[in-house]
Amino acid sequence: MTTSASTPWLLARRAERMNPSVIREILKITERPGVISLAGGLPSPDSFPVEAMRAAAAHVLADAPREALQYAASEGYGPLREWVAQHLAGKGMAVDPDQVLITTGSQQGLDLVGKVLIDAGSRVAVEAPTYLGALQAFAPYEPDVVTVACDEQGPLPQALAAARGARFLYVLPNFQNPSGRCMSEARRAELVQAARRIELPIVEDNPYGDLWFDAEPPAPLASRWPEGTVYLGSFSKVLAPGLRLGYVVAPKALGPKLLQAKQAADLHTPGFNQRVVHQVIRDGFLDDHVPTIRARYKAQRDAMRAALEAHMPAGCHWTVPSGGMFFWVELPDGVDAVALLPKAVERGMAYVPGGAFFASEAKANTLRLSFVTVPPASIERGVALLAQTLKEVVR
Ligand SMILES: Cc1ncc(COP(=O)(O)O)c(C=O)c1O
Numbered sequence: 001m002t003t004s005a006s007t008p009w010l011l012a013r014r015a016e017r018m019n020p021s022v023i024r025e026i027l028k029i030t031e032r033p034g035v036i037s038l039a040g041g042l043p044s045p046d047s048f049p050v051e052a053m054r055a056a057a058a059h060v061l062a063d064a065p066r067e068a069l070q071y072a073a074s075e076g077y078g079p080l081r082e083w084v085a086q087h088l089a090g091k092g093m094a095v096d097p098d099q100v101l102i103t104t105g106s107q108q109g110l111d112l113v114g115k116v117l118i119d120a121g122s123r124v125a126v127e128a129p130t131y132l133g134a135l136q137a138f139a140p141y142e143p144d145v146v147t148v149a150c151d152e153q154g155p156l157p158q159a160l161a162a163a164r165g166a167r168f169l170y171v172l173p174n175f176q177n178p179s180g181r182c183m184s185e186a187r188r189a190e191l192v193q194a195a196r197r198i199e200l201p202i203v204e205d206n207p208y209g210d211l212w213f214d215a216e217p218p219a220p221l222a223s224r225w226p227e228g229t230v231y232l233g234s235f236s237k238v239l240a241p242g243l244r245l246g247y248v249v250a251p252k253a254l255g256p257k258l259l260q261a262k263q264a265a266d267l268h269t270p271g272f273n274q275r276v277v278h279q280v281i282r283d284g285f286l287d288d289h290v291p292t293i294r295a296r297y298k299a300q301r302d303a304m305r306a307a308l309e310a311h312m313p314a315g316c317h318w319t320v321p322s323g324g325m326f327f328w329v330e331l332p333d334g335v336d337a338v339a340l341l342p343k344a345v346e347r348g349m350a351y352v353p354g355g356a357f358f359a360s361e362a363k364a365n366t367l368r369l370s371f372v373t374v375p376p377a378s379i380e381r382g383v384a385l386l387a388q389t390l391k392e393v394v395r
Helices: 022-030 050-063 065-069 078-089 105-117 132-141 157-163 185-197 255-266 271-281 285-311 337-347 376-394
Strands: 100-103 123-126 144-147 168-171 202-205 229-234 246-249 326-330 366-370
Touching (some): 022 337, 065 271, 078 229, 100 255, 105 246, 123 132, 123 157, 285 326, 285 376, 337 376
Parallel strands (some): 123 168, 168 202
Antiparallel strands (some): 100 246, 229 246
């Protein structure tokens, strides 16, 4: 198919499957001055360890400047891979550093997984709702996306039968984006058991697991079925997303193919960034730093909880997240969050309508609120404005 009558370019079928991120489009209209945006999914810039990064960058440039600026191994910087393996041992995962592939953000990990595992028409199972960026990463490989029934903890083990034969189940057990939900120990055990029974591999995405407020989440699914799980981690939420540093831990059977896909994609993740991050975290920096992020986000979570309780009209529901960055709100039946958004922006606040996070049977009466990028006073005001907008339509 040509892009228009006057162009010689033929688009690949996969390009036809690519769509602009609905969220990025929405963010454009919400970036008006004066609008309190609870829409963004960005970590708080106040949590970025600027001084530590500055010192580490200076150290790397003094200590190994030419190595840091040269092409490097596709697998990633050895000491950083070892750090990741040790870090995951603390979560109950037995990982050989050779299994760790450093990626350009975990978003690249999702793309590589799609490239290596999805054929046109093959089935991929996801949660309802799920991370929009994963749906976008998988779409060009033309999967048939199957939604698994979920409750407030994630996929129902008894619903996995509907995904039998799928290439994998993509799942976010910790403080899911967008729903904020977290899976209990019992649910993890049952889900893995059900997946093993039908030989359904798991792709486990865990960018938010360290951002817990009260208790550390139970061990990853990957610790329960290492040969059947690909695990994705990220430095974006515990250090800074602009570094574009994430990692994939793959069972030995998959590692070589993911590495070949990585080589073809970008040769390697910037060696300079990897060395700087390793220099920052090698001596336990995150043990002190991450608790400061948790404390900040917990206070903001509390502000949003209080504001929702104080202002939202009857018929709205939400679950209080015990970590991560998001509240997921269900509006009264019949309220369309897309149609409501321009009215909310008019009043001075913005959110992300929830429909885009569903692969099928989108719930139009849902929305996602981020509590991390604006200070508590603005959270209160933003939620009050949302409630006023809603009261106008549900009267
Ligand atoms: C669930 C989930 N997976 C992956 C990513 C991508 O993160 P990264 O910055 O590591 O590419 C995000 C980013 O928001 C996310 O929410």
